[in-house]
Amino acid sequence: MTSTTTTKAGRTAHGAPAPHDGFDTIYVDGTWRAGGTGRYGEDLNPWDGASVTRVALANTDDVQEALESARTAQRDWAKTSPAERAAVLRRAAEILAAREEEVVGWLVREVGSTTGKAKIEFAVVRAGLYEAAGMAHHVTGQILPSDVPGKENRVYRVPLGVIAVISPWNFPLNLTNRSVAPAIAVGNAVVLKPSEDSPVTGGLLLAKVFEEAGLPAGVLQVITHSREDAAVIGDYLTTSDIPRLVSFTGSTKVGEGITRKAGIKRLALELGGNAPIVVLADADLDQAVDGAVFTSYVHQGQICMSGNRLIVEAPVYDEFVRRFVAKVKTLPVGDPSDPSTFIGPVINKRQLDGILDKLDRARKSGAKEVLGGQPAGPSGLTLPPHVILGDAATPTAAEEVFGPVITIIRAEDEADALRLANDTEYGLSSAVFTGDLDRGAQFALQIEAGMTHVNDATVEDEPHMPFGGEKSSGLGRFGGQWAVEEFTTVHWISVQRAPRHYLG
Numbered sequence: 001m002t003s004t005t006t007t008k009a010g011r012t013a014h015g016a017p018a019p020h021d022g023f024d025t026i027y028v029d030g031t032w033r034a035g036g037t038g039r040y041g042e043d044l045n046p047w048d049g050a051s052v053t054r055v056a057l058a059n060t061d062d063v064q065e066a067l068e069s070a071r072t073a074q075r076d077w078a079k080t081s082p083a084e085r086a087a088v089l090r091r092a093a094e095i096l097a098a099r100e101e102e103v104v105g106w107l108v109r110e111v112g113s114t115t116g117k118a119k120i121e122f123a124v125v126r127a128g129l130y131e132a133a134g135m136a137h138h139v140t141g142q143i144l145p146s147d148v149p150g151k152e153n154r155v156y157r158v159p160l161g162v163i164a165v166i167s168p169w170n171f172p173l174n175l176t177n178r179s180v181a182p183a184i185a186v187g188n189a190v191v192l193k194p195s196e197d198s199p200v201t202g203g204l205l206l207a208k209v210f211e212e213a214g215l216p217a218g219v220l221q222v223i224t225h226s227r228e229d230a231a232v233i234g235d236y237l238t239t240s241d242i243p244r245l246v247s248f249t250g251s252t253k254v255g256e257g258i259t260r261k262a263g264i265k266r267l268a269l270e271l272g273g274n275a276p277i278v279v280l281a282d283a284d285l286d287q288a289v290d291g292a293v294f295t296s297y298v299h300q301g302q303i304c305m306s307g308n309r310l311i312v313e314a315p316v317y318d319e320f321v322r323r324f325v326a327k328v329k330t331l332p333v334g335d336p337s338d339p340s341t342f343i344g345p346v347i348n349k350r351q352l353d354g355i356l357d358k359l360d361r362a363r364k365s366g367a368k369e370v371l372g373g374q375p376a377g378p379s380g381l382t383l384p385p386h387v388i389l390g391d392a393a394t395p396t397a398a399e400e401v402f403g404p405v406i407t408i409i410r411a412e413d414e415a416d417a418l419r420l421a422n423d424t425e426y427g428l429s430s431a432v433f434t435g436d437l438d439r440g441a442q443f444a445l446q447i448e449a450g451m452t453h454v455n456d457a458t459v460e461d462e463p464h465m466p467f468g469g470e471k472s473s474g475l476g477r478f479g480g481q482w483a484v485e486e487f488t489t490v491h492w493i494s495v496q497r498a499p500r501h502y503l504g
């Protein structure tokens, strides 16, 4: 079946390209077609529950076909010049820029992004495409000495081959693109499985942009599926011997399953988080309040880097809580398409139930809810911001909430604050607010995490910086030179220039 897309087909009255359509397909071997099940699902807008598109439901035969097609396409793609690959990525960035309104609209409709969050995501993705374009020319090798007379040792850095990318729904376009763009830039092909909650923004829309940018058929494939089939399709993809790397972003639970099942292949795992925001007594409290409010509630707290625990040193605890709660009360809650809204709906009923369960257990544990409220909005998925005063054992502090909830914990002193910050199985992002920048940097170094920001939010992403976590938050790093390493391997080639004498 061919595509119904309007790709390359004219412009709207405002001069913007005609919006892409035809999202009720999977994308295999350069063809937009129905899934092997012949069935369709519905992709629902979390704000009002309306269907935003039908979704084609794939089966494992589709995955196999995509993997084989990717394997074939990769051989030719790896032979293209870096300039050719970079040009495709730069064109993709330009196409995306011309489609900003369309892309932002999809992020709002499909995953309940507020307009502000969608614009942040759009900007990160565009920057990520340019960053990846630069990677094509930065795949460096090495020449090393040899102890063997007449030998030259060379280390070539080469693409891995086929990469399986599995992405989540929360920052779908960015969390997909940050694997897909570098992988393609350095000569790999990708089979992409977006989340069942974001088939368009986590996959098909990006594939349309890359197709429009001239990416050859087969270099990127997109498989969409039902919620019930997520594990079947995911398992098939991760256990196949065709992908040389599984680049997975999602929950620690699914990530652990992948480590058990994947067999002998590389894994890049970006998993859950439980970010601490530490406020030391010498901090500028207004700055700390602003940073903590933003980082705890942006995108309804559904970011792996979202502030989950706010650890405040005793001398400023009461005053901080007063100012923090006052600020949170001013956050506009409601329709994410209204540009003034800061908190929109959570993604689905399952996630909402999980958040409500943690809140319920927190109350029963004796924690104090100082700000709360019931879910509302047309779909009943819009939860107002919650503030809990608790301790390290409070369920909303001990577990990743992934919702608009923060737990504030009192620390006796700096050492206690550090102990509390590290009292978690996770180690993704973190922040410390202090009036002494050197003290902040020393404190930051002692936090067991991949990323710590002094006097700034925990939600930070710059495409040239190493993004990733420690402990149960994952393995590997995205961004800049770290992504080049992640998506390539090395090949030692030795060249024996002078004849070698082997036998005495």
Ligand code: NAD
Binding pocket: 166, 167, 168, 169, 170, 171, 175, 193, 194, 195, 196, 230, 231, 232, 233, 234, 235, 238, 249, 250, 251, 252, 254, 255, 257, 258, 269, 270, 271, 272, 273, 303, 304, 305, 400, 402, 428, 469, 473, 474
């Ligand atoms: P999830 O683990 O439920 O789903 C992630 C992806 O895994 C989806 O595409 C899903 O379909 C797929 N999947 C489900 N079962 C699978 C299986 N057996 N094999 C392979 N894939 C399978 O996570 P989610 O609810 O989409 O996202 C929320 C979680 O992701 C949170 O824990 C959050 O912290 C984490 N996250 C981490 C990062 C990071 O960079 N570290 C970024 C965003 C989200």
